[in-house]
Amino acid sequence: MNKHSTTPVITIDGPTASGKGTVAALVAAHLGWQILDSGALYRLTALACLRQGVDTNEIDAVAQVARQLDVNFDQGRCFLGAEDVTDALRAEKIGLLASQVAAYPAVRDALLARQRDFQQGAGLVADGRDMGTVVFPDAPLKIFLVADVQSRAQRRYNQLIEKGVSANLLDLLADLQARDLRDTSRAVAPLKAAPDAYIIDSTTLSINDTVDQVLQYWAKKQN
Ligand code: DC
Numbered sequence: 001m002n003k004h005s006t007t008p009v010i011t012i013d014g015p016t017a018s019g020k021g022t023v024a025a026l027v028a029a030h031l032g033w034q035i036l037d038s039g040a041l042y043r044l045t046a047l048a049c050l051r052q053g054v055d056t057n058e059i060d061a062v063a064q065v066a067r068q069l070d071v072n073f074d075q076g077r078c079f080l081g082a083e084d085v086t087d088a089l090r091a092e093k094i095g096l097l098a099s100q101v102a103a104y105p106a107v108r109d110a111l112l113a114r115q116r117d118f119q120q121g122a123g124l125v126a127d128g129r130d131m132g133t134v135v136f137p138d139a140p141l142k143i144f145l146v147a148d149v150q151s152r153a154q155r156r157y158n159q160l161i162e163k164g165v166s167a168n169l170l171d172l173l174a175d176l177q178a179r180d181l182r183d184t185s186r187a188v189a190p191l192k193a194a195p196d197a198y199i200i201d202s203t204t205l206s207i208n209d210t211v212d213q214v215l216q217y218w219a220k221k222q223n
Contacts, residue, residue, distance in 0.1 A: 005119040010218060011131035014145035015191060016095065016179045017152040019202055019210065023145065024127035026211045031125070031218070036118040038128030038135070039098065040078055041111050043089040044071055046097035048080060056097055063106035069114075092175055099179045102129075103186040129183055132194035141218050144193035145210070147203045149176055 010027060014020045021037060028035040045066045046056065054061045072079040078086045088094065101107050108130075115135050118124055126135065132142035147155075153173040160167040183191040193199055198217055202210045 007119045007121060008123045008141075009119060009131075009136045009139040010123070010125045010141045010143065010214070011136050011139045011194075011197075012125065012127040012143045012145055012214070013129055013131050013133070013191065013193070013197070014143075015147075015149075015152070015183065016176055017156045018145045018147045019155065019207060020127045020145045022207055023202075023210050023214060024125045026207065027214050027218075028123075028125040030211070030215060031123055033123035033125055034118060034121050036115060036124060036126040036128075036131075038111075038115055038126060038131060040073075040089060041066075041069070041071070041114065042098040042102040042107075043094050044069055044078070044080055044085070045101050045107060045111070046094050047085060047089060049101070050094075050097070051080075056100055059104045059106055062101050062104060063110050066101075066107045066110035092172075096175065096179065099182050103182060103188070105188045108134075108189055129191040130189035132197050133192065134189045137194070141214075141221055142194045142197035143214055143217070144197040144199045146199060146201050149173065149180065151203050152176055 012020045012024045024035055024037070045062065048065050048069060049056050049062055052065060054065055056062055070081050077084055078089060112135065115126070118126065119136070128135070132139060132144070150173065153169060153176050156172050156176070157167050157169045200210060200213055205213070
């Protein structure tokens with residue numbers, strides 16, 4: 001946690017498509033807090049590499065891109081320079097590349113201070129993989145959100161179909177498994193629950209039930 005900030009932080013970590021982004025946004029809206037979608041920073045780094053023709057196998061060059069990211073978040077939209085890249089960031093290809101560049105320690109270092117700068121105002125809900133373990137280790141409430149891989153693939157499939165994007169359930173399942181493996185087995189800041197995190201399994205919970213559960217944990221912390 002940023003030692004100079006007294007802004008409370010709720011961290012929500014978990015694997016890809018566990019619903020943490022949606023849950024984080026609803027918890028933040030309920031509390032009137034800011035949100036940090038840390039995965040977007042890794043996706044932005046991957047997208048900026050593609051745009052600038054930087055080979056994502058070149059670690060130093062990728063870290064340089066991460067350090068120099070010209071990013072703006074505004075009312076739920078995400079801008080790279082002047083371009084609104086909110087939708088481009090969600091492509092499966094960008095997610096896979098993000099997972100690759102996120103394994104580079106130099107890239108994680110480059111993005112650390114930028115993430116901690118979000119700790120301002122009334123409160124922050126931060127979602128990602130290492131929010132509770134590395135970025136905000138002193139956060140007063142840490143959540144680790146899990147769901148079995150089949151149900152995550154099905155949710156992702158439904159989202160894409162709803163948006164009119166064609167999708168293949170088996171391909172999505174294979175992508176998620178590859179990303180889970182990479183995110184949990186990397187040497188630096190692997191996906192894992194902080195020892196003091198509450199684990200919520202959302203496999204059979206609705207989004208609203210999951211949000212309520214987080215808010216109940218937060219309310220308990222206030223007593
Ligand atoms: O949450 P997401 O799917 O947008 O994240 C994209 C990738 O970024 C994911 O595969 C792993 C990486 N990531 C990370 O390593 N650490 C974070 N705090 C957030 C995301």
